[in-house]
Amino acid sequence: MYRIVRKKVLNPTVTLMDIEAPLVAKKAEPGQFIILRVDENGERIPLTVADYDREKGTVTIIFQIVGATTEKLNHLNEGDCLHDFVGPLGRPTETEGLKKVAVVGGGVGCAIAYPIAKKLHEQGAEVHAIVGFRSKDLLILEDEFKAASSRLVIMSDDGTVGTKGLVTDALKTLIEGGEKYDEVIAIGPLIMMKFVCKLTKEYGVKTIVSMNPIMIDGTGMCGGCRLSVGGETKFACVDGPDFDGHQVDFDEAMARSTAYKPFERAQHEATCNLFKQEVK
Amino acid sequence: MPNMSLKKNEMPSQDPNVRNKNFLEVALGYTKEQAIDEAQRCLHCKNYPCVQGCPVSIHIPDFIAKVAEGEFEQAYQIITQSSSLPAVCGRVCPQENQCEKHCVRGIKGEPVAIGRLERFVADWHRENVKEDPVAPVKNGHKVAIVGAGPAGLTCAGDLVKMGYDVTVFEALHLAGGVLVYGIPEFRLPKSIVANEIETLKKLGVHIETNMVIGRVLSVDELFEQGFEAVFIGSGAGLPRFMNIPGENFKGVYSANEFLTRVNLMKAYREDSSTPIQHVKNVAVVGGGNVAMDAARCAKRLGAENVYIVYRRSEEELPARKEEVEHAKEEGIIFKLLNNPVAIHGGEDGFVNKIECLEMGLGEPDASGRRRPVEKPGSNFELEVDCVIMAIGTSPNPLIKSTTEGLDTQKWGGIIADETTGQTSREGVFAGGDAVTGAATVILAMGAGKQAAAAMDAYIKNKK
Numbered sequence: 001m002y003r004i005v006r007k008k009v010l011n012p013t014v015t016l017m018d019i020e021a022p023l024v025a026k027k028a029e030p031g032q033f034i035i036l037r038v039d040e041n042g043e044r045i046p047l048t049v050a051d052y053d054r055e056k057g058t059v060t061i062i063f064q065i066v067g068a069t070t071e072k073l074n075h076l077n078e079g080d081c082l083h084d085f086v087g088p089l090g091r092p093t094e095t096e097g098l099k100k101v102a103v104v105g106g107g108v109g110c111a112i113a114y115p116i117a118k119k120l121h122e123q124g125a126e127v128h129a130i131v132g133f134r135s136k137d138l139l140i141l142e143d144e145f146k147a148a149s150s151r152l153v154i155m156s157d158d159g160t161v162g163t164k165g166l167v168t169d170a171l172k173t174l175i176e177g178g179e180k181y182d183e184v185i186a187i188g189p190l191i192m193m194k195f196v197c198k199l200t201k202e203y204g205v206k207t208i209v210s211m212n213p214i215m216i217d218g219t220g221m222c223g224g225c226r227l228s229v230g231g232e233t234k235f236a237c238v239d240g241p242d243f244d245g246h247q248v249d250f251d252e253a254m255a256r257s258t259a260y261k262p263f264e265r266a267q268h269e270a271t272c273n274l275f276k277q278e279v280k
Numbered sequence: 281m282p283n284m285s286l287k288k289n290e291m292p293s294q295d296p297n298v299r300n301k302n303f304l305e306v307a308l309g310y311t312k313e314q315a316i317d318e319a320q321r322c323l324h325c326k327n328y329p330c331v332q333g334c335p336v337s338i339h340i341p342d343f344i345a346k347v348a349e350g351e352f353e354q355a356y357q358i359i360t361q362s363s364s365l366p367a368v369c370g371r372v373c374p375q376e377n378q379c380e381k382h383c384v385r386g387i388k389g390e391p392v393a394i395g396r397l398e399r400f401v402a403d404w405h406r407e408n409v410k411e412d413p414v415a416p417v418k419n420g421h422k423v424a425i426v427g428a429g430p431a432g433l434t435c436a437g438d439l440v441k442m443g444y445d446v447t448v449f450e451a452l453h454l455a456g457g458v459l460v461y462g463i464p465e466f467r468l469p470k471s472i473v474a475n476e477i478e479t480l481k482k483l484g485v486h487i488e489t490n491m492v493i494g495r496v497l498s499v500d501e502l503f504e505q506g507f508e509a510v511f512i513g514s515g516a517g518l519p520r521f522m523n524i525p526g527e528n529f530k531g532v533y534s535a536n537e538f539l540t541r542v543n544l545m546k547a548y549r550e551d552s553s554t555p556i557q558h559v560k561n562v563a564v565v566g567g568g569n570v571a572m573d574a575a576r577c578a579k580r581l582g583a584e585n586v587y588i589v590y591r592r593s594e595e596e597l598p599a600r601k602e603e604v605e606h607a608k609e610e611g612i613i614f615k616l617l618n619n620p621v622a623i624h625g626g627e628d629g630f631v632n633k634i635e636c637l638e639m640g641l642g643e644p645d646a647s648g649r650r651r652p653v654e655k656p657g658s659n660f661e662l663e664v665d666c667v668i669m670a671i672g673t674s675p676n677p678l679i680k681s682t683t684e685g686l687d688t689q690k691w692g693g694i695i696a697d698e699t700t701g702q703t704s705r706e707g708v709f710a711g712g713d714a715v716t717g718a719a720t721v722i723l724a725m726g727a728g729k730q731a732a733a734a735m736d737a738y739i740k741n742k743k
Contacts, residue, residue, distance in 0.1 A: 023496050037453060043545065043553040044453070068553055084453040086490035216540050216554075219451045219492055220676045221461075223519035223534035233521055233528075238677060252528050255629035259530040263555035 001081035002036075005058055010140040014064050014108055015074050016050070022057030024087045030115035031093030031210065031242055034059065035218040037084040038072045045069050046215045048112040048241070049088060059087070062111030062140070068267035075275060089218045090241045093185070093208070095119050100126040102174065102181045103149070104167050104196055106188020107133060112210055113187040114141050118148040126150055128174060128181075132167035132188070136160035168195050175203050183208060186245060190257065194250035201246050209245035211236045213256060228252050283320035286389030291396055296609035300579050303465045303548050306606060307371070307399075312350070315400040319348035321385060321392045329382035330394060335726025336369075336434070338362040340379055340394055347397055356405040359398060364437025364480060365430065365725065367406060367472045368459060370399025373722045374600045406475055415484045419443035421739050424507035426493045426679065429457020430721045431513030431712030433477065434728030435735075436485045442736050446484070447507070449491040454544065457515050458713075458721065461544040462536070464573050466580070470543070494678035499686070499708060508742070509707045509735040512694060513728060516713040517676030521669055522565070526623030531557060531631040535566070535574045535670035542577045559666040561585045563634045565620055566670030567597040570718075572604065574668045575612045586612050587662060591619040591639050591652040617641070619652065621659065623667055633661045672718050683708070693717055701731030702738075709735055 006018040024034060033048045051060035065074050076082075093116050101120050105113030110131050121127045129149035133139050134157045145152050153170045154162025163170065171184070184207040186196040193209040200207040216222040218237045225236040230247035234240065292308040293299070299306050310318065322344040330340045339358050346355035359366045375381075375395035383391030421444050425432045428450035440446045454460050459473045481487065493499065493514070502510050519534030521527050538556075541547040545554035562578040564571050567590035579586045588607070590597060593616050597604055608614070617639045624633040638658035641650040675692040687695045687704035694703055694710040701709040711727025713719055 023491075027496055041546070041551070041553065084490050086451070086453070086492060086496075088495055089492065216537060216545065217452060217461075220518050220678060221516075222537040222540050223521075224537040226521075226528065228528060233523070235518055238518070256528060256530060258629070259557070260555040267553060267555075 001083070002085035003081050004076055004078050005056075007076075007078050010062065011138050013138070014062060014111075014140055016060060016062045017073075018053070018058040018060050019082060019085055020057060021059050021085045021087075024085065025052045025054050025057045025059050028052040028059055028088040029092030030095070030119045031112075032088035032090050033212075033218070033241060034061065034085060034087030035089060035215070036061075036073075036082050036086075038069055038076070039083050042072070042083060043069055044084070044216055044218065046089070046212065046218055048210065048212065049115065050111040051115050059085075062108065064108040066268070067264045068271040071268060071271045071275070086218070090237060091239075093119075093210070093242050095123060095125070098125050098182050100180065100182050102128045102130060102171060102179070102184045104171060104184060104186040104188070105129070105131045106167055106192040107138065108140070109188030109192070109210075110141050110145070113185065114144050114148065116185055116187075117145060121148040128179065129153070130155065130167045130170045130174075132156065132170075132192070133161065134158065166195070167192060168199050171196065172199055175205065181205050185209075190250055190254045193245060193248075194254075197245035197248070197250070207245040208242050209248060210241045211243060211248065211253065212241060213253060214259060282323055283317060285321060288321075288390045288393040288396070289314045289318040291393075296606075296611070299466065300576070300610035303580055305469050306466050309403055310396055310400045312404075315347055315397060316350060318393050319344045319397060322348070323384055325384050329384065330379040330392075333378040333380075333382040334362075335378065335722050336362050336729050338379075338398070343401065344392065344394070344397060347401060352401055352404040353409055355401045356409075359401060362729075363725070364434050365476045366398055367402035367476055368430070368468060369722055369725070370395055370397075370402050371468050371472075372463060374720060376601060378722065406472070412482045413479060415482065416441055416443050418445060418484075421445065422447070422507045423735060423739075424449065424502045424510045425513065426499075426510065427451070427457060427513040427515055427712070427714070428455035428477075428487055428489075429513055429515045429712065429724065430459060431515075431714075431724035431728035432457070432511065433480060434725040435511045435513065435711070435732045437480050437483070438729055438732035439735065440480065440483045440485045442732070444736075447486040447488060449493050449497070450487060450489045451492040451514075452544065453489050455487045455489060461540045462570065462573070463721075464539070464543055464577050465548075466576070467573065492678070494682040499679065499683040499705075503707065508739050509709065511701070511728070511731050511735060512679055512703070512708065512710040512714055513712045513724065514676055514679055514714045516673035516718050517692070518674055519669065520672045520674060522620060522671065524620060524622050526625055526631065527669070529623055529625035529631040530629050531559065531625075531665055532623060532667045532669070535564070535570045535668050536673065538574050538668050539570070539577065542581070548577070548581060556581065557666060559583055561587075561662070561664040562666040562668065563587045563589050563615075563620075563662055563664045564668045564670055565589045566672075567592065567599060568670060568672075568718075569599045569603055569720075571670035572599045572607045572612075574670050576607055576610055578666065578668065579610055579612060583666070587615045587664070588612055589615045589618050589620060589634070589636060589662075591617065592649060593617055593641060596649045615662070617652070619654065624661070631665060631667055632663065634664050634667055635659055635661050673713070675714055675717065679714075691717070699730055700734035701727055702734060707738065
């Protein structure tokens with residue numbers, strides 16, 4: 001069993017948890033993910049590693065409450081245990097040799113972008129972080145990004161925090177202003193990553209994206225997480241989750257990500273209703 | 281006097297039109313009387329031809345003799361000297377190509393129903409004997425097994441009986457490998473697999489789930505932790521696709537994904553939190569046991585038309601005859617000599633048609649089967665809302681890429697000695713699908729058994 005040693009509500013829909021999983025903590029690297037099950041009959045959900053503490057033996061996850069499983073997860077508290085927690089899975093983000101990088105995070109994707117920014121910063125690279133949120137209420141990890149970058153640009157859809165606009169606007173301004181990046185690392189909603197890639201392709205800047213498709217085992221068995229990358233079938237769990245963003249077929253990935261939307265909505269509602277009944 | 285009936289006692293089964301709507305076991309098993317009667321058909325040949333056909337060399341005529349005498353527990357003890365998973369083998373082994381193929385009674389009439397008798401004995405033991413097996417005396421040596429599937433569990437069972445301290449590392453949250461994620465409930469109830477694994481635990485086997493070797497620990501680290509030999513039985517890996525247009529439409533599954541959702545994640549149950557699409561018309565591409573399993577699951581989930589699309593003829597179907605017959609009885613439609621060339625989808629991103637080409641049969645190819653030849657211009661479309669690709673797998677790259685000095689075939693399979701499982705790394709043995717590519721449960725078990733003997737010899741010689 002994997003104990004929750006810390007729980008912190010980051011905003012109304014995003015929660016952080018430190019999970020006791022010493023073996024995973026020992027090996028985890030930025031860019032990798034874990035799969036967890038909340039209870040015995042739970043589904044397996046992948047979540048990217050947000051941080052880890054090798055000494056304490058904990059792995060940090062940050063999740064948005066979007067479905068039945070994340071709803072159940074969010075109802076657990078410090079001291080409770082997860083039924084299963086397996087990882088680290090996937091390949092770590094390649095950071096070697098990078099001198100100047102723009103790390104672009106969108107929404108809860110910032111949770112994945114942060115450890116990568118931190119690692120790059122620690123190895124002496126110049127990091128520009130561009131993070132985008134719908135509004136001020138949803139802003140997460142501001143202090144963390146400040147500490148891990150030499151330049152932090154905050155964008156919001158409604159202008160309640162930072163500058164009003166999209167992360168692509170900010171990235172464009174920086175590139176147009178003469179910033180020369182070895183690489184852009186973009187992590188967030190598929191639509192955001194698609195447009196970041198569209199932009200950086202125009203400027204010829206290599207761009208890495210972290211894909212989070214529907215997945216079951218996460219170890220290279222089910223094939224559910226397949227993507228088209230450069231015209232070839234790739235599996236996010238063993239070939240990724242990082243890919244060359246200019247090669248990824250985002251439209252296909254977006255279509256595939258909706259395969260179970262009606263089921264997921266119904267499950268989420270049912271779970272919420274259960275919790276409501278418990279409260280009564 | 282032996283029972284000279286030319287026919288096997290029939291296996292009592294659920295009616296096809298009832299069972300194709302539920303996930304309960306299809307075959308119901310022999311009664312005591314049927315088992316004793318069938319056991320009396322064995323002629324107890326002096327040279328034991330059946331045993332030569334068994335990958336784990338069960339003393340078949342001996343256990344059958346005990347069944348004929350009604351000494352079922354003694355029969356069980358004879359089987360478990362050789363097999364760690366008798367209730368599993370009795371259900372999923374292709375006996376017709378193994379023990380039963382060599383049975384003298386099969387020359388004129390049907391062979392003795394060895395598989396059904398094995399199943400009877402294992403089930404009788406599970407239902408009637410409640411005493412725990414006695415854990416063997418430990419010999420003080422530690423061994424590690426990677427993967428809790430048929431190869432790994434067999435290897436673990438043999439080594440624990442020899443006195444080794446055995447730890448099995450399983451990547452999924454549940455032990456059993458293909459027995460729990462692949463083979464459906466109606467062919468192999470999961471409670472039976474769980475029971476076999478429980479027996480191994482009682483013998484002293486440690487099973488650690490959620491451990492992806494190659495990520496959380498490397499093979500080298502296992503040696504550092506004091507394991508003296510390692511067996512790799514990591515199984516089949518990534519599903520193959522045909523590389524035809526449209527394979528990434530929603531509603532196109534690999535058989536691995538479809539079966540994992542249904543079996544491991546229990547998507548067939550209303551209360552499952554893992555979704556599966558409930559579809560009307562399904563094309564399963566492929567002709568092996570996995571294709572049959574996927575098709576029969578789809579039917580049970582309520583599909584009206586389920587097609588098996590296979591590019592050769594019935595003669596070449598790699599699935600067991602019994603599985604093909606069961607599938608037909610349940611209403612699966614066989615579209616033989618048809619090869620998919622494209623999958624089409626609608627604006628909603630879901631598959632709506634599969635386009636196939638008719639095939640003829642040419643000269644035999646390297647496998648000895650007649651080569652399918654396209655009939656140009658014979659394209660036709662089947663309306664489907666789900667396509668399941670069951671055309672095999674390629675080995676998981678994880679262990680190979682994280683274990684130095686472990687040689688693999690060009691296609692990724694681990695290179696291992698055929699009789700010992702010895703790999704290019706000292707102390708590392710391998711077997712099952714990770715070595716052979718997709719094969720059968722019993723072949724994996726045979727490899728696990730051979731490797732266990734070789735690991736024992738290796739550790740003893742090292743001293």
